[in-house]
Amino acid sequence: MFKSGFVTIIGKPNVGKSTLLNSLIGEKVSIVSPKPQTTRNNITGIKNGEYYQIVFLDTPGMLKPKNKLDDYMLQSINSALSGIDIIVYMLDATKLFRDDELQVIQNYAKSAGKLILVVNKTDETNFEALYPKLDKLNKLEGIVEIVPLSALRHKNVDVLLNAILKLLPEGVKYYPDDIHTDKSERFLVSEIIREKALWHLQEEIPHGIAIEIERFEEKEKIIQIDAVIICEKASHKNIIIGKGGSMLKLIGRNARLDIQNLLQSKVFLNIFVKVKDKWRNSDLQINTLGYDKKEI
Ligand SMILES: Nc1nc2c(ncn2[C@@H]2O[C@H](COP(=O)(O)OP(=O)(O)OP(=O)(O)O)[C@@H](O)[C@H]2O)c(=O)[nH]1
Numbered sequence: 001m002f003k004s005g006f007v008t009i010i011g012k013p014n015v016g017k018s019t020l021l022n023s024l025i026g027e028k029v030s031i032v033s034p035k036p037q038t039t040r041n042n043i044t045g046i047k048n049g050e051y052y053q054i055v056f057l058d059t060p061g062m063l064k065p066k067n068k069l070d071d072y073m074l075q076s077i078n079s080a081l082s083g084i085d086i087i088v089y090m091l092d093a094t095k096l097f098r099d100d101e102l103q104v105i106q107n108y109a110k111s112a113g114k115l116i117l118v119v120n121k122t123d124e125t126n127f128e129a130l131y132p133k134l135d136k137l138n139k140l141e142g143i144v145e146i147v148p149l150s151a152l153r154h155k156n157v158d159v160l161l162n163a164i165l166k167l168l169p170e171g172v173k174y175y176p177d178d179i180h181t182d183k184s185e186r187f188l189v190s191e192i193i194r195e196k197a198l199w200h201l202q203e204e205i206p207h208g209i210a211i212e213i214e215r216f217e218e219k220e221k222i223i224q225i226d227a228v229i230i231c232e233k234a235s236h237k238n239i240i241i242g243k244g245g246s247m248l249k250l251i252g253r254n255a256r257l258d259i260q261n262l263l264q265s266k267v268f269l270n271i272f273v274k275v276k277d278k279w280r281n282s283d284l285q286i287n288t289l290g291y292d293k294k295e296i
Protein backbone atom coordinates (compact mmCIF):
# COMPACT_ATOMS: atom_id res chain seq x y z
CA MET A 1 0.00 0.00 0.00
CA PHE A 2 1.36 3.45 -0.94
CA LYS A 3 0.73 6.22 1.59
CA SER A 4 0.74 9.96 0.98
CA GLY A 5 -0.59 13.16 2.43
CA PHE A 6 -0.15 16.77 3.42
CA VAL A 7 1.36 17.78 6.75
CA THR A 8 1.45 21.40 7.92
CA ILE A 9 3.97 22.61 10.49
CA ILE A 10 2.70 25.54 12.56
CA GLY A 11 3.75 27.38 15.71
CA LYS A 12 4.98 30.71 17.05
CA PRO A 13 7.90 32.52 15.36
CA ASN A 14 11.42 31.18 16.02
CA VAL A 15 10.41 27.82 17.54
CA GLY A 16 12.32 25.93 14.80
CA LYS A 17 9.70 25.00 12.19
CA SER A 18 11.96 25.60 9.20
CA THR A 19 14.87 23.81 10.87
CA LEU A 20 12.57 20.82 11.37
CA LEU A 21 11.42 20.88 7.74
CA ASN A 22 15.05 20.87 6.55
CA SER A 23 15.92 18.08 8.96
CA LEU A 24 12.98 15.97 7.76
CA ILE A 25 13.76 16.50 4.07
CA GLY A 26 17.54 16.24 4.46
CA GLU A 27 17.99 19.29 2.23
CA LYS A 28 17.79 22.97 2.89
CA VAL A 29 14.46 24.04 1.43
CA SER A 30 13.48 26.70 3.97
CA ILE A 31 15.66 29.50 5.32
CA VAL A 32 16.52 29.65 9.02
CA SER A 33 17.73 32.46 11.27
CA PRO A 34 17.92 33.33 14.97
CA LYS A 35 15.49 36.21 14.37
CA PRO A 36 11.71 35.72 14.59
CA GLN A 37 9.57 36.07 11.44
CA THR A 38 12.14 34.53 9.13
CA THR A 39 9.66 32.54 7.03
CA ARG A 40 7.16 34.67 5.10
CA ASN A 41 5.63 32.24 2.60
CA ASN A 42 4.39 28.67 2.89
CA ILE A 43 7.31 26.47 1.88
CA THR A 44 6.70 23.00 0.50
CA GLY A 45 9.13 20.23 1.39
CA ILE A 46 8.67 16.81 -0.19
CA LYS A 47 9.81 13.68 1.64
CA ASN A 48 9.93 10.47 -0.37
CA GLY A 49 10.17 6.92 0.94
CA GLU A 50 9.80 3.60 -0.80
CA TYR A 51 6.16 3.32 0.25
CA TYR A 52 5.22 6.91 0.96
CA GLN A 53 5.36 10.56 -0.02
CA ILE A 54 4.80 13.27 2.55
CA VAL A 55 4.23 16.84 1.41
CA PHE A 56 5.21 19.11 4.28
CA LEU A 57 4.27 22.76 4.48
CA ASP A 58 6.42 25.08 6.56
CA THR A 59 4.52 28.23 7.51
CA PRO A 60 5.30 31.71 8.88
CA GLY A 61 5.28 31.99 12.68
CA MET A 62 1.87 32.81 14.16
CA LEU A 63 1.58 36.37 15.44
CA LYS A 64 -0.75 39.36 15.63
CA PRO A 65 -0.56 41.18 12.28
CA LYS A 66 0.80 44.75 12.33
CA ASN A 67 0.99 45.50 8.61
CA LYS A 68 -0.12 44.14 5.25
CA LEU A 69 2.85 41.79 4.99
CA ASP A 70 1.81 40.26 8.34
CA ASP A 71 -1.75 39.91 6.97
CA TYR A 72 -0.32 37.98 4.03
CA MET A 73 1.63 35.73 6.41
CA LEU A 74 -1.44 35.04 8.54
CA GLN A 75 -3.49 34.19 5.46
CA SER A 76 -0.69 31.83 4.36
CA ILE A 77 -0.95 29.94 7.66
CA ASN A 78 -4.73 29.66 7.35
CA SER A 79 -4.50 28.39 3.81
CA ALA A 80 -1.85 25.84 4.86
CA LEU A 81 -4.38 24.43 7.32
CA SER A 82 -7.10 23.67 4.80
CA GLY A 83 -7.37 20.29 3.11
CA ILE A 84 -4.49 18.73 5.00
CA ASP A 85 -4.11 15.35 6.71
CA ILE A 86 -2.00 16.12 9.77
CA ILE A 87 -0.99 19.22 11.78
CA VAL A 88 2.40 19.30 13.46
CA TYR A 89 2.22 22.01 16.12
CA MET A 90 5.63 23.05 17.41
CA LEU A 91 6.53 24.46 20.83
CA ASP A 92 9.94 25.60 22.09
CA ALA A 93 11.04 23.52 25.11
CA THR A 94 13.05 26.44 26.50
CA LYS A 95 10.01 28.73 26.69
CA LEU A 96 7.01 28.77 29.02
CA PHE A 97 3.94 27.03 27.60
CA ARG A 98 1.29 29.69 28.06
CA ASP A 99 -2.31 28.74 28.76
CA ASP A 100 -3.65 30.82 25.89
CA GLU A 101 -1.41 28.95 23.47
CA LEU A 102 -2.43 25.58 24.95
CA GLN A 103 -6.04 26.61 24.38
CA VAL A 104 -5.26 27.35 20.73
CA ILE A 105 -3.63 23.91 20.40
CA GLN A 106 -6.65 22.30 22.03
CA ASN A 107 -8.94 24.02 19.51
CA TYR A 108 -6.84 22.85 16.56
CA ALA A 109 -6.85 19.30 17.89
CA LYS A 110 -10.63 19.34 18.12
CA SER A 111 -11.26 20.91 14.72
CA ALA A 112 -8.50 19.31 12.69
CA GLY A 113 -8.49 15.79 14.07
CA LYS A 114 -4.92 14.61 13.65
CA LEU A 115 -2.53 16.81 15.60
CA ILE A 116 0.98 15.90 16.69
CA LEU A 117 2.66 18.15 19.23
CA VAL A 118 6.39 18.64 18.81
CA VAL A 119 8.47 20.06 21.63
CA ASN A 120 11.65 21.32 19.97
CA LYS A 121 15.08 22.42 21.26
CA THR A 122 15.35 19.62 23.83
CA ASP A 123 19.13 19.97 23.48
CA GLU A 124 18.83 23.28 25.33
CA THR A 125 16.96 21.95 28.35
CA ASN A 126 17.02 18.97 30.72
CA PHE A 127 14.55 16.35 31.84
CA GLU A 128 13.79 18.02 35.22
CA ALA A 129 12.81 21.26 33.51
CA LEU A 130 10.98 19.55 30.66
CA TYR A 131 8.96 16.98 32.64
CA PRO A 132 6.41 19.37 34.24
CA LYS A 133 5.91 21.03 30.88
CA LEU A 134 5.23 17.72 29.13
CA ASP A 135 2.85 16.87 31.95
CA LYS A 136 0.89 20.03 31.13
CA LEU A 137 0.68 18.94 27.49
CA ASN A 138 -0.46 15.45 28.49
CA LYS A 139 -3.61 16.99 29.96
CA LEU A 140 -4.70 18.32 26.57
CA GLU A 141 -7.35 16.29 24.79
CA GLY A 142 -7.30 14.91 21.29
CA ILE A 143 -3.54 15.13 20.73
CA VAL A 144 -2.38 12.05 18.83
CA GLU A 145 1.21 12.13 20.02
CA ILE A 146 3.71 14.39 21.83
CA VAL A 147 7.25 14.21 20.42
CA PRO A 148 10.14 15.98 22.18
CA LEU A 149 13.00 16.44 19.73
CA SER A 150 15.90 18.57 18.59
CA ALA A 151 15.52 19.64 14.97
CA LEU A 152 18.95 21.26 15.02
CA ARG A 153 20.75 18.15 16.29
CA HIS A 154 18.49 15.74 14.32
CA LYS A 155 17.52 14.00 17.59
CA ASN A 156 14.21 12.09 17.61
CA VAL A 157 13.19 13.46 14.23
CA ASP A 158 12.76 9.83 13.10
CA VAL A 159 10.25 9.33 15.96
CA LEU A 160 8.18 12.18 14.52
CA LEU A 161 8.46 10.73 11.02
CA ASN A 162 7.19 7.36 12.26
CA ALA A 163 4.28 9.01 14.09
CA ILE A 164 3.34 10.81 10.86
CA LEU A 165 3.63 7.62 8.79
CA LYS A 166 1.26 5.82 11.16
CA LEU A 167 -1.40 8.49 10.55
CA LEU A 168 -0.81 8.95 6.83
CA PRO A 169 -3.69 7.73 4.62
CA GLU A 170 -3.38 5.58 1.53
CA GLY A 171 -2.76 7.83 -1.46
CA VAL A 172 -1.03 8.69 -4.71
CA LYS A 173 2.31 10.31 -5.48
CA TYR A 174 1.80 14.05 -5.93
CA TYR A 175 5.32 14.97 -7.04
CA PRO A 176 8.12 13.19 -8.94
CA ASP A 177 10.80 11.56 -6.75
CA ASP A 178 13.62 13.92 -7.61
CA ILE A 179 12.27 17.22 -6.31
CA HIS A 180 12.44 18.47 -2.72
CA THR A 181 10.27 21.56 -3.11
CA ASP A 182 7.88 23.12 -5.60
CA LYS A 183 9.49 26.55 -5.23
CA SER A 184 11.33 28.02 -8.23
CA GLU A 185 15.11 28.52 -8.33
CA ARG A 186 14.56 32.27 -8.48
CA PHE A 187 12.52 32.14 -5.27
CA LEU A 188 15.09 29.98 -3.49
CA VAL A 189 17.88 32.36 -4.55
CA SER A 190 15.97 35.37 -3.21
CA GLU A 191 15.38 33.53 0.07
CA ILE A 192 19.09 32.71 0.46
CA ILE A 193 19.94 36.40 0.07
CA ARG A 194 17.23 37.34 2.60
CA GLU A 195 18.58 34.72 5.01
CA LYS A 196 22.09 36.20 4.90
CA ALA A 197 20.63 39.68 5.42
CA LEU A 198 18.70 38.36 8.45
CA TRP A 199 21.88 36.91 9.91
CA HIS A 200 24.06 39.99 9.43
CA LEU A 201 21.70 42.93 9.92
CA GLN A 202 20.37 43.96 13.30
CA GLU A 203 17.18 45.20 14.95
CA GLU A 204 14.28 46.14 12.70
CA ILE A 205 16.30 46.43 9.48
CA PRO A 206 16.13 42.80 8.28
CA HIS A 207 12.38 42.64 8.94
CA GLY A 208 11.85 45.54 6.55
CA ILE A 209 13.67 44.04 3.61
CA ALA A 210 12.54 42.12 0.55
CA ILE A 211 14.51 40.71 -2.35
CA GLU A 212 13.84 41.19 -6.05
CA ILE A 213 15.69 39.12 -8.64
CA GLU A 214 16.11 41.39 -11.66
CA ARG A 215 18.19 39.08 -13.81
CA PHE A 216 18.76 35.33 -13.80
CA GLU A 217 20.75 34.45 -16.88
CA GLU A 218 22.32 31.07 -17.50
CA LYS A 219 25.46 31.50 -19.56
CA GLU A 220 27.81 28.76 -20.73
CA LYS A 221 29.85 28.33 -17.55
CA ILE A 222 28.27 30.77 -15.11
CA ILE A 223 24.88 31.99 -13.94
CA GLN A 224 24.58 35.75 -13.77
CA ILE A 225 22.20 36.98 -11.07
CA ASP A 226 21.31 40.60 -10.36
CA ALA A 227 19.36 41.04 -7.14
CA VAL A 228 17.97 44.07 -5.31
CA ILE A 229 17.58 44.36 -1.58
CA ILE A 230 14.54 46.55 -0.95
CA CYS A 231 14.55 48.38 2.37
CA GLU A 232 12.32 50.94 4.02
CA LYS A 233 14.57 53.91 4.79
CA ALA A 234 17.63 55.69 3.37
CA SER A 235 19.37 55.20 6.75
CA HIS A 236 18.77 51.45 6.42
CA LYS A 237 20.22 51.51 2.92
CA ASN A 238 23.46 53.00 4.28
CA ILE A 239 23.72 50.27 6.93
CA ILE A 240 22.97 47.51 4.42
CA ILE A 241 25.74 48.79 2.15
CA GLY A 242 28.11 49.34 5.08
CA LYS A 243 31.46 51.15 5.22
CA GLY A 244 33.05 50.92 1.79
CA GLY A 245 30.39 48.39 0.82
CA SER A 246 31.61 45.93 3.48
CA MET A 247 28.17 44.72 4.67
CA LEU A 248 26.86 44.21 1.15
CA LYS A 249 30.03 42.29 0.27
CA LEU A 250 29.60 40.04 3.32
CA ILE A 251 25.95 39.29 2.54
CA GLY A 252 26.82 38.74 -1.12
CA ARG A 253 29.76 36.43 -0.44
CA ASN A 254 27.78 34.21 1.94
CA ALA A 255 24.75 34.17 -0.35
CA ARG A 256 26.80 33.30 -3.42
CA LEU A 257 28.34 30.23 -1.74
CA ASP A 258 24.89 28.84 -0.87
CA ILE A 259 23.45 29.75 -4.28
CA GLN A 260 26.33 27.96 -6.03
CA ASN A 261 25.57 24.90 -3.93
CA LEU A 262 21.90 25.09 -4.80
CA LEU A 263 22.37 25.63 -8.53
CA GLN A 264 25.48 23.44 -8.80
CA SER A 265 27.09 26.08 -10.95
CA LYS A 266 29.44 29.02 -10.70
CA VAL A 267 27.45 32.15 -9.94
CA PHE A 268 28.17 35.81 -10.53
CA LEU A 269 26.01 37.69 -8.02
CA ASN A 270 25.44 41.43 -8.14
CA ILE A 271 23.41 42.97 -5.32
CA PHE A 272 21.98 46.49 -5.31
CA VAL A 273 20.01 48.26 -2.59
CA LYS A 274 16.86 50.36 -3.13
CA VAL A 275 14.54 52.20 -0.76
CA LYS A 276 10.79 51.70 -1.05
CA ASP A 277 9.11 53.72 1.65
CA LYS A 278 6.61 51.72 3.79
CA TRP A 279 6.43 48.88 1.23
CA ARG A 280 5.13 46.49 3.91
CA ASN A 281 1.90 48.47 4.02
CA SER A 282 1.33 48.83 0.30
CA ASP A 283 -0.79 46.19 -1.46
CA LEU A 284 0.85 46.95 -4.78
CA GLN A 285 4.38 46.68 -3.40
CA ILE A 286 3.88 43.49 -1.40
CA ASN A 287 2.16 41.87 -4.39
CA THR A 288 5.06 42.60 -6.72
CA LEU A 289 7.60 41.47 -4.11
CA GLY A 290 6.13 37.95 -3.96
CA TYR A 291 3.59 38.33 -1.17
CA ASP A 292 0.36 38.31 -3.17
CA LYS A 293 -2.65 36.91 -1.29
CA LYS A 294 -4.23 35.79 -4.58
CA GLU A 295 -1.29 33.44 -5.13
CA ILE A 296 -1.35 31.69 -1.76
N1 LIG B 1 19.20 24.79 20.27
C1 LIG B 1 18.36 24.58 19.27
N2 LIG B 1 18.08 25.59 18.42
C2 LIG B 1 17.24 25.34 17.40
C3 LIG B 1 16.62 24.09 17.21
N3 LIG B 1 15.82 24.17 16.13
C4 LIG B 1 15.94 25.42 15.66
N4 LIG B 1 16.80 26.14 16.41
C5 LIG B 1 17.22 27.54 16.24
O1 LIG B 1 16.10 28.38 16.43
C6 LIG B 1 16.20 29.53 15.57
C7 LIG B 1 14.93 29.66 14.75
O2 LIG B 1 14.85 28.57 13.84
P1 LIG B 1 13.86 28.60 12.59
O3 LIG B 1 13.86 27.22 12.02
O4 LIG B 1 14.17 29.73 11.68
O5 LIG B 1 12.48 28.88 13.34
P2 LIG B 1 11.02 29.10 12.70
O6 LIG B 1 10.03 28.52 13.64
O7 LIG B 1 10.98 28.60 11.30
O8 LIG B 1 10.92 30.68 12.72
P3 LIG B 1 9.95 31.66 11.84
O9 LIG B 1 10.17 31.33 10.39
O10 LIG B 1 10.44 33.01 12.20
O11 LIG B 1 8.56 31.42 12.30
C8 LIG B 1 17.47 29.33 14.73
O12 LIG B 1 18.51 30.04 15.34
C9 LIG B 1 17.70 27.82 14.81
O13 LIG B 1 19.04 27.45 14.66
C10 LIG B 1 16.94 23.04 18.13
O14 LIG B 1 16.50 21.90 18.04
N5 LIG B 1 17.81 23.35 19.14
Ligand SMILES: [Mg+2]
Nearest residue numbers: 017018038039
Ligand atom coordinates in the same frame (compact mmCIF):
# COMPACT_ATOMS: atom_id res chain seq x y z
MG1 LIG C 1 10.63 29.55 9.56
